Amino acid sequence: MTDKKKHKVFIQGAITPTFIADSIAKHSGKTAIGAHDIFLGQVRNDLIDNKTVVAIEYSAYEEMAENLFHEIREAIFVKYDIVCMHIYHSLGLVKTGEICLFVFVSAKHRKDAFDACRDLVEQIKAMTPIWGKEIFEDDSHVWKKNN
Amino acid sequence: MKIKILVFGQLSEIINASELALLAVNNTDEFNKKLFELYPKLNEIKFTMAVNKKIIHENTPLNHEDVVALLPPFSGG
Structure with a gap:
């Protein structure tokens, strides 16, 4: 049984630890699951040209990104034997130390959970039209570059 | 014939707008x-284009009310 229902990916502001804990708790009824893998992206205090990043402001081409998230999800369900997956990404301002990406994959066995989660995170980073503006203490900014 | 243009990320700072309109262009090569011509500073940054939310890799015909998006390199996550 797979859970393919569509949910909204974008969350305004940081993703809270309470939200993540609640998401985990919601899976206790799904007793076919034997392994969860969770990836959390956290805003890092990068030092760029002697200035420290204090926050990232995320923006996205939301309609296109939602379509792509849907396509990526469908392909992951075909490729791996997983039970369910959830993706949440922040929009707007997220301070350093706060969570901006929450990817949650559940499977019967750990290998599928690990492999699918990693694949999912890499695809989200490479394929979805989302941009981060790194804000410094003095309110100046640079546009984030992904590795 | 009117094409709606959405501009994202760093490009919106270069163009100084998040939305534009162009008239009388038949395909993405003409559009480019x-x-x-209008924004020579765009040469400074690499970007891809999407037509009606699909990334394009070659010259693509444009029709009235199509939406073209200018997408700088992604940096989500």
Whole structure:
């Protein structure tokens, strides 16, 4: 049984630890699951040209990104034997130390959970039209570059 | 014939707008030519284009009310 229902990916502001804990708790009824893998992206205090990043402001081409998230999800369900997956990404301002990406994959066995989660995170980073503006203490900014 | 243009990320700072309109362009090559004439500073940054939310890799016909998006390199996550 797979859970393919569509949910909204974008969350305004940081993703809270309470939200993540609640998401985990919601899976206790799904007793076919034997392994969860969770990836959390956290805003890092990068030092760029002697200035420290204090926050990232995320923006996205939301309609296109939602379509792509849907396509990526469908392909992951075909490729791996997983039970369910959830993706949440922040929009707007997220301070350093706060969570901006929450990817949650559940499977019967750990290998599928690990492999699918990693694949999912890499695809989200490479394929979805989302941009981060790194804000410094003095309110100046640079546009984030992904590795 | 009117094409709606959405501009994202760093490009919106270069163009100084998040939305534009262009008239009388039949395909994405013509669109590009016109865009670079209007905004020569766009040469400074690499970007891809999406037509109606699909990334394009070659010259693509444009129709009335199509939406073209200018997408700088992604940096989500």
